[in-house]
Amino acid sequence: xxxxxxxxxxxxxxxxxxxxxxxxxxxxxxxxxxxxxxxxxxxxxxxxxxxxxxxxxxxxxxxxxxxxxxxxxxxxxxxxxxxxxxxxxxxxxxxxxxxxxxxxxxxxxx
Amino acid sequence: xxxxxxxxxxxxxxxxxxxxxxxxxxxxxxxxxxxxxxxxxxxxxxxxxxxxxxxxxxxxxxxxxxxxxxxxxxxxxxxxxxxxxxxxxxxxxxxxxxxxxxxxxxxxxxxxxxxx
Numbered sequence: 001x002x003x004x005x006x007x008x009x010x011x012x013x014x015x016x017x018x019x020x021x022x023x024x025x026x027x028x029x030x031x032x033x034x035x036x037x038x039x040x041x042x043x044x045x046x047x048x049x050x051x052x053x054x055x056x057x058x059x060x061x062x063x064x065x066x067x068x069x070x071x072x073x074x075x076x077x078x079x080x081x082x083x084x085x086x087x088x089x090x091x092x093x094x095x096x097x098x099x100x101x102x103x104x105x106x107x108x109x110x
Numbered sequence: 111x112x113x114x115x116x117x118x119x120x121x122x123x124x125x126x127x128x129x130x131x132x133x134x135x136x137x138x139x140x141x142x143x144x145x146x147x148x149x150x151x152x153x154x155x156x157x158x159x160x161x162x163x164x165x166x167x168x169x170x171x172x173x174x175x176x177x178x179x180x181x182x183x184x185x186x187x188x189x190x191x192x193x194x195x196x197x198x199x200x201x202x203x204x205x206x207x208x209x210x211x212x213x214x215x216x217x218x219x220x221x222x223x224x225x226x
Contacts, residue, residue: 046216
């Protein structure tokens with residue numbers, strides 16, 4: 001149960017697009033289409049942004065999108081806004097009813 | 111409105127025990143799998159445990175297996191995490207979460223500090 005690998009930080013200017021990566025193995029990210037992404041502002045509980053690789057829950061802006069290729073999942077934020085500045089975590093099902101989170105990426109809006 | 115409220119956190123000595131509770135409301139608790147996720151100070155999210163909706167099956171992260179026990183009382187709409195043999199590295203905010211879509215609903219968290 002090793003944590004999925006995410007870049008420590010990503011930054012972009014308002015209106016730009018940023019892409020966050022989440023790298024695992026064939027036993028987790030690559031093996032199942034059960035990757036989810038969470039946004040967490042300081043001192044707050046996480047918020048679900050993407051589930052099942054690319055689906056958005058109701059209420060999540062459509063500038064958030066997800067994808068997967070092989071053992072790497074990605075979250076793209078298009079049209080970056082100030083309120084998008086937060087920590088983002090990926091999470092994958094790892095078989096046998098186990099889950100694993102990523103190391104987290106801090107998104108900074110310049 | 112879905113609400114999850116954790117309680118039972120606090121300061122405990124290494125080797126001690128603590129039981130967290132998570133009171134659920136706003137949904138049919140007995141229909142959903144539930145999870146515990148923790149976050150150490152200044153660190154990332156770590157998945158801890160999940161339990162089936164009827165309480166008949168549960169899984170754990172390797173880091174807590176054999177020390178932590180997840181359980182639920184569907185009559186009381188409450189999820190529990192019994193934590194034994196606590197270590198300094200178990201210090202964290204512990205969140206309960208409902209498995210809907212993925213982990214769609216989270217509590218506000220309960221702080222557990224393991225220190226002498």
